[in-house]
Amino acid sequence: MFDTHELGRRPGAMQRLDRSVPAPADLGLDGVIAVPEGSPVELELRLESVMEGVLVTGTARASAAGECVRCLEPLHREVTADFQEMFSYPDTDDRGRRKPADDVDGEDAEGEDIVPLEDGMFDLEPVLRDAVVLALPMQPVCREDCAGLCPDCGLNLNEDPDHHHDAVDIRWAALQGLAGSLGTDEKDNMGGAEPGVDEKQEK
Numbered sequence: 001m002f003d004t005h006e007l008g009r010r011p012g013a014m015q016r017l018d019r020s021v022p023a024p025a026d027l028g029l030d031g032v033i034a035v036p037e038g039s040p041v042e043l044e045l046r047l048e049s050v051m052e053g054v055l056v057t058g059t060a061r062a063s064a065a066g067e068c069v070r071c072l073e074p075l076h077r078e079v080t081a082d083f084q085e086m087f088s089y090p091d092t093d094d095r096g097r098r099k100p101a102d103d104v105d106g107e108d109a110e111g112e113d114i115v116p117l118e119d120g121m122f123d124l125e126p127v128l129r130d131a132v133v134l135a136l137p138m139q140p141v142c143r144e145d146c147a148g149l150c151p152d153c154g155l156n157l158n159e160d161p162d163h164h165h166d167a168v169d170i171r172w173a174a175l176q177g178l179a180g181s182l183g184t185d186e187k188d189n190m191g192g193a194e195p196g197v198d199e200k201q202e203k
Contacts (some may be wrong), residue, residue: 001121004047004054009089013049018042023062024125027132033066033077033140035132043124053088053117060128069139070148071156077140083131087122088114 007015020040027041028034035041045058060081068075115122147157152165 001123003121004117005120007047007049007054009049011049011051015047017045017047019045024129027129028064028136029133029138033064033136035062035064035079039063053086054122055086056122057084060132062132064136066140068142068146070141070146071158072149073142075140075142079132079135081131081135083127085115085127087117090116
């Protein structure tokens with residue numbers, strides 16, 4: 001939670017903050033790449049007081065860990081995510097006008113997406129989570145030219161680029177077997193006499 005009391009409510013006031021916060025759980029893409037829980041997330045924030053509330057603009061920097069989708073080796077990536085969010089005063093409408101007393105605690109159907117300040121405090125975690133997840137690669141690789149794994153034996157092809165298997169296509173193997181059997185039949189036919197050659201005609 002961040003406090004905006006020092007900023008005040010005078011439109012145009014601005015405050016800059018540099019904070020290091022522990023990463024929340026599940027900050028990333030499950031099973032692919034994520035910022036480890038508890039690891040530091042460096043925040044650079046700019047808080048601006050406007051008519052509607054407090055506009056927060058910031059940048060988050062963290063180190064994410066995962067595995068390469070091609071060779072399955074562990075990898076680490078520095079991630080930088082920019083974000084901006086408006087946190088509105090609970091006693092004003094979306095145009096910055098003060099609400100009537102009987103509407104302050106009511107539900108505003110048109111302001112469902114408005115994130116209110118709570119006693120001058122705002123929670124940055126949901127905004128941070130969305131920004132970091134969008135900044136992470138969907139299919140991380142250890143390097144752009146990663147060769148991946150051998151589909152036959154699983155060997156890391158980055159370690160042995162010349163690795164290969166002398167495999168015969170099963171379709172050609174079937175044709176070779178057919179050709180071999182035809183050759184054998186021809187030899188057998190050539191070794192025998194043509195029918196009727198040695199037969200004597202009876203008179």
